[in-house]
Amino acid sequence: MDTPMLSIERRRQGPAPAWTPDAVLDLYAQPLNDLLLRAQTAHRRHHPANAVQQSTLLSVKTGACPEDCAYCPQSSRHATAVQAEPLMACEDVLAAARAARDAGAQRFCMGAAWRSPTERQLDEVIEMVRAVKAMGLETCVTLGMLKPGQPERLKAAGLDYYNHNLDTARDHYGEIITTRRYQDRLDTLARVRDAGLKVCCGGIVGMGESRRIRATLIAELANLDPYPESVPINQLVRVPGTPLADAPELDPIEFVRTIAVARITMPKAVVRLSAGRESMDDSTQALCFMAGANSIFRGERLLTTPNPGPDADERLFERLGLRPMPEGPAGASPSEPAEDAIDAPFAPEAATATPA
Numbered sequence: 001m002d003t004p005m006l007s008i009e010r011r012r013q014g015p016a017p018a019w020t021p022d023a024v025l026d027l028y029a030q031p032l033n034d035l036l037l038r039a040q041t042a043h044r045r046h047h048p049a050n051a052v053q054q055s056t057l058l059s060v061k062t063g064a065c066p067e068d069c070a071y072c073p074q075s076s077r078h079a080t081a082v083q084a085e086p087l088m089a090c091e092d093v094l095a096a097a098r099a100a101r102d103a104g105a106q107r108f109c110m111g112a113a114w115r116s117p118t119e120r121q122l123d124e125v126i127e128m129v130r131a132v133k134a135m136g137l138e139t140c141v142t143l144g145m146l147k148p149g150q151p152e153r154l155k156a157a158g159l160d161y162y163n164h165n166l167d168t169a170r171d172h173y174g175e176i177i178t179t180r181r182y183q184d185r186l187d188t189l190a191r192v193r194d195a196g197l198k199v200c201c202g203g204i205v206g207m208g209e210s211r212r213i214r215a216t217l218i219a220e221l222a223n224l225d226p227y228p229e230s231v232p233i234n235q236l237v238r239v240p241g242t243p244l245a246d247a248p249e250l251d252p253i254e255f256v257r258t259i260a261v262a263r264i265t266m267p268k269a270v271v272r273l274s275a276g277r278e279s280m281d282d283s284t285q286a287l288c289f290m291a292g293a294n295s296i297f298r299g300e301r302l303l304t305t306p307n308p309g310p311d312a313d314e315r316l317f318e319r320l321g322l323r324p325m326p327e328g329p330a331g332a333s334p335s336e337p338a339e340d341a342i343d344a345p346f347a348p349e350a351a352t353a354t355p356a
Helices: 004-013 022-029 030-048 090-102 119-134 149-156 170-176 182-194 212-223 252-265 284-290 308-321 340-349
Strands: 051-061 107-112 139-142 161-163 199-202 203-205 230-235 270-273 293-298
Touching: 022 212, 022 252, 030 051, 030 252, 030 284, 051 090, 051 139, 051 270, 090 107, 090 119, 107 161, 119 139, 119 170, 119 203, 139 182, 139 252, 161 230, 170 212, 170 293, 199 230, 203 212, 212 252, 230 252, 270 284, 284 308
Parallel strands: 051 107, 051 293, 107 139, 139 161, 161 199, 203 230, 230 270, 270 293
Antiparallel strands: none
16 A cells, blocks of 8 residues: 555656557567567457558648658758649649549548748648548548647548647657757647647657667557557668768668567557658568558659559558458457467566566
C-alpha cells in the first residue's frame, strides 16, 4: 500500500509510462521467430488477418520548404533535383483521387511542403478535403504545424486523419532537424487530438540512429495518450543532395523488428509499411506483413520519392495471399482472433509497463 508521500510523488510525476525504452529494447532483443509470433498474435486479435489497407499519397504542393529536415529533398536548404511547384488546382487533385479510388485505394492522403499553412492556404486544402471525402475515400493531410483553430476547421470539412510524424526520438531530434522543436510537433498533435481528428504519426528509421534511439521513438509513439490510430514506419530514402544521402544502410531484419515492436506496443493501430519499400525485396516485405504491417501506399511516387508500381504490388499480394482491407474502419473487426494459448509462453517475460 502506498504511503501518502509516495502517492503525492506519483501524482506529481504522473502515471508510469506504458512502455519504457528499455522495455521496447527487450522486445527488439527477442529471437526473431518469437518476436514475429508475438507480433502476429497481437495483430490478429485486433485486425483482419491477411488484409492490407491501400492508400495513395499525393504531393499537392511540392518543394521550397523552409525547414532543414536532413532527410527531406523538399527543403529549400538542400541542393536536390526537386523543383518547387505551387499548390495544385483542386480539379487536378480530384482527378488523382478518382484514379486512386478506381485503382483500389481506400484512403487518399495529401501532403503540402509548408512549415505551417496560412488561413488562405488552409481554405484551399479544405476545398480539396470536402471534394475527396464526397468520393467516399478516407482523407488525410499533412501540412506541417497547425495553429489553434486550424484542426477544428479541417475536422468540420470532413477530414479523417492528420499526419504529423515525430520522425525520430527526442534525444536524436536535434541531429535531424533544427528549425523546429520536438515540442512543436507534440503541440500540433495535441491540437489535432483535441479537435477530434484521428492521428497519423510515426517516424523514420535508418538515419544513422542506434537501436536505442529506435526503441525510444517507438516508446514515444506508444505513450501518446491515446497512441496514434495510424503509424507509418518509414525507411530512409537516401536522396542525393540531402545531408543523409550517405547514411549507412539499415539491416532489413532490423527494419522488420521495428515493424514488430510497433505492432506489439500499439496493437490496435494501423501500421503502415511506408517509405523505402521500393528498395525492399519481396521477402523483406513479406516479413513486414508477418510482423504486423497492414497498410501500404499505392502508386509510383510518395510525395517526391519512388514507390513500387501497382503491378508489382498486385503480384506481391497474389504471391503472399494478401487482400485489400474490408470497407469500414481499419482494424475494427478481427476475422481470425488468435487463441490465448498462442501468446501464453510470452506472458511471464513480456516487456510491459514499468512496475509502479
